[in-house]
Amino acid sequence: xxxxxxxxxxxxxxxxxxxGDPARRVLGALGFANPSDDQIAAxxxxxxxxxxxxxxxxxxxxxxxxxxxxxxxxxxRPVTNELADRLPATxxxxxxxxxxALVLAIPLALIAARWRGRAxxxxxxxxxxxxxxxxxxxxxTVVLELIVLxxxxxxxxxxxxxxGAVLPAIPLALGAGAGWARVLRTSLVEVSDASFIxxxxxxxxxxxxxxxxxxxxxxxxxxxxxxxxTVGSLLAGAAVVETVFTWPGIxxxxxxxxxxxxxxxxxxxxxxxxxxxxxxxxxxxxxxIAITGKAKR
Amino acid sequence: xxxxxxxxxxxLLGLLAFVVPLLTPEPNATDYGAxxxxxxxxxxxxxxxxxxxxxxxxxxxxxxSLGTALLVAAITFAVGLVVGLLAAVAGGAVDAVIxxxxxxxxxVPQLVLALAIVGVLGPGHANLVLAMSVAGWAHLARFARAFxxxxxxxxxxxxxxxxxxxxxxxxxxxxxxxxATGVLSVATLHIGEIVLxxxxxxxxxxGVSPPTAEWGQMVAxxxxxxxxxxxxxxxxxxxLLISVAAASLLGDAVQDKGKR
Numbered sequence: 001x002x003x004x005x006x007x008x009x010x011x012x013x014x015x016x017x018x019x020g021d022p023a024r025r026v027l028g029a030l031g032f033a034n035p036s037d038d039q040i041a042a043x044x045x046x047x048x049x050x051x052x053x054x055x056x057x058x059x060x061x062x063x064x065x066x067x068x069x070x071x072x073x074x075x076x077r078p079v080t081n082e083l084a085d086r087l088p089a090t091x092x093x094x095x096x097x098x099x100x101a102l103v104l105a106i107p108l109a110l111i112a113a114r115w116r117g118r119a120x121x122x123x124x125x126x127x128x129x130x131x132x133x134x135x136x137x138x139x140x141t142v143v144l145e146l147i148v149l150x151x152x153x154x155x156x157x158x159x160x161x162x163x164g165a166v167l168p169a170i171p172l173a174l175g176a177g178a179g180w181a182r183v184l185r186t187s188l189v190e191v192s193d194a195s196f197i198x199x200x201x202x203x204x205x206x207x208x209x210x211x212x213x214x215x216x217x218x219x220x221x222x223x224x225x226x227x228x229x230t231v232g233s234l235l236a237g238a239a240v241v242e243t244v245f246t247w248p249g250i251x252x253x254x255x256x257x258x259x260x261x262x263x264x265x266x267x268x269x270x271x272x273x274x275x276x277x278x279x280x281x282x283x284x285x286x287x288x289i290a291i292t293g294k295a296k297r
Numbered sequence: 298x299x300x301x302x303x304x305x306x307x308x309l310l311g312l313l314a315f316v317v318p319l320l321t322p323e324p325n326a327t328d329y330g331a332x333x334x335x336x337x338x339x340x341x342x343x344x345x346x347x348x349x350x351x352x353x354x355x356x357x358x359x360x361x362s363l364g365t366a367l368l369v370a371a372i373t374f375a376v377g378l379v380v381g382l383l384a385a386v387a388g389g390a391v392d393a394v395i396x397x398x399x400x401x402x403x404x405v406p407q408l409v410l411a412l413a414i415v416g417v418l419g420p421g422h423a424n425l426v427l428a429m430s431v432a433g434w435a436h437l438a439r440f441a442r443a444f445x446x447x448x449x450x451x452x453x454x455x456x457x458x459x460x461x462x463x464x465x466x467x468x469x470x471x472x473x474x475x476x477a478t479g480v481l482s483v484a485t486l487h488i489g490e491i492v493l494x495x496x497x498x499x500x501x502x503x504g505v506s507p508p509t510a511e512w513g514q515m516v517a518x519x520x521x522x523x524x525x526x527x528x529x530x531x532x533x534x535x536x537l538l539i540s541v542a543a544a545s546l547l548g549d550a551v552q553d554k555g556k557r
Contacts, residue, residue, distance in 0.1 A: 009401075129542070130538070132541075133489065133493070133537070133538050133541040133542065134534060134537075134538060135493050135496055135497055135500070135513070135516075135534070135537055136497070137496075137497055137500040137513065137516055137517070138516055138530060138533070138534045138537070141516055141519070141520055141523060141530060142523060142530060144520075145520065145521075145523035145524055146523060146524060231406075233406060233407070233408045233409075235406075235408070235409050235412070236406075236408035236409060236411075236412055236494075236497070239412065239501065240497050240500065240501060243501055244520075254412065254416070255501050255502075255503075257416065258412070258415060258416040258419075258420065258503060259420065259502065261416075261417075261419055263416075263417055266412075266413060266416035266417060267413075270405075270409055270410075270412065270413040270416070273406070273409045274404075274405055274406070274409065277405075277406050277409070
């Protein structure tokens with residue numbers, strides 16, 4: 001809750017340092033190239049920017065808590081409606097990407113940890129490095145141009161549906177999954193040196209049993225923590241991938257808004273990102289406590 | 298072994314930045330007679346849709362992409378080190394205020410904060426540097442503060458204090474060097490991340506404006522030509538990969554040195 005409030009303060013305060021007069025920009029977007037002073041004054045009043053800053057902030061915060069984020073300077077529509085139109089597409093993309101990333105990360109880490117220091121480990125670690133170091137926009141561009149446009153495999157379904165989310169999820173999942181695999185592998189390797197695993201080995205448990213029954217449960221909190229942290233960068237990642245695939249989600253909307261300097265939209269989108277981050281962190285903490293039976297700290 | 302590889306890759310990037318521009322054509326010189334030409338001896342990495350030499354643009358992009366990343370890393374390193382040290386050494390109210398500011402900044406995910414700042418200030422190279430720096434200093438400051446606080450309690454620092462050395466002088470002479478090395482290793486490890494973030498934001502058109510060569514932007518411009526001229530995407534992707542690898546290997550090397 002505090003994080004969210006602090007995020008709101010930071011996000012909102014940014015507009016105080018924004019250059020240019022918002023009234024002129026709004027009028028410019030409506031087609032008034034050279035507005036008169038009266039028009040500017042009227043628009044300033046309409047936007048509320050003639051009020052003192054603390055008062056404006058409180059007003060904005062109250063509106064935001066009841067789900068209102070003002071109107072877009074670019075389109076004149078309520079920001080809340082525009083976000084609500086786009087949120088499902090981004091959530092679908094995120095869900096598919098999450099699934100793909102787990103499908104990639106878990107087997108990769110298990111293979112690497114099972115044959116630690118040997119060829120499969122080196123191979124898996126090479127994949128992890130390449131996945132984490134290749135920018136999602138490169139993967140996205142290549143997937144789009146080669147598989148979809150040239151290969152004709154899979155149509156570009158930039159409609160925000162589940163089926164259409166499969167291809168854009170690949171670049172998102174590759175980066176995230178590779179990072180998670182790295183964390184899980186490190187954690188598995190650390191755990192496998194613990195005494196309870198050595199006892200299990202002495203009692204004749206097979207390597208596979210030691211890994212799956214003993215190491216994995218102990219290594220899970222680290223993976224969960226990594227997942228929680230990744231969600232913070234997901235909005236930025238989604239912005240890239242959604243732009244490449246012209247996916248109708250909030251990431252692309254944010255980039256469009258930045259291009260047009262549509263401050264209310266940027267504020268609302270970023271706040272939504274922080275909200276998502278807080279929600280996921282809380283869920284991750286909850287699951288971690290449930291698994292380990294105690295709080296992380 | 299890893300350290301040698303890291304130094305080798307860094308040397309390769311240095312070659313790209315300092316030597317290659319002397320041997321290649323102007324990065325922005327167009328030649329529409331030779332557009333989308335495949336790699337050859339005349340154009341080692343081929344040419345792009347305007348007939349510009351890709352190798353020359355990659356080399357010029359080193360200054361923008363890597364240069365900007367190093368600038369951001371240097372700013373966040375300096376700010377993080379000074380602020381962290383100040384908090385640890387001054388203690389009391391100063392520490393409380395600084396720690397609270399750090400907490401506030403870390404509450405918002407880094408890239409989201411950077412996007413928010415660029416979003417409000419508007420796209421552009423200077424704004425991007427500012428946004429990445431504002432978003433990135435806090436975790437280094439937190440690390441520096443913790444590191445310096447541990448350092449202050451070590452016997453040789455306590456001994457110098459008891460021998461009558463002043464608090465600030467002791468901090469500068471005995472606490473700062475080790476803290477700087479520790480923060481440097483963390484900052485170096487983050488360069489790869491900064492390079493990727495900057496390239497991603499530039500890809501989205503939030504960084505330098507065309508025709509300036511920048512790796513992320515080169516990929517953005519190459520969209521639509523990938524099937525006919527794959528080198529347009531492969532070249533920037535490979536240099537980005539090399540940069541990230543070099544940063545992570547060097548970061549590990551600095552960290553090992555700090556431990557010894």
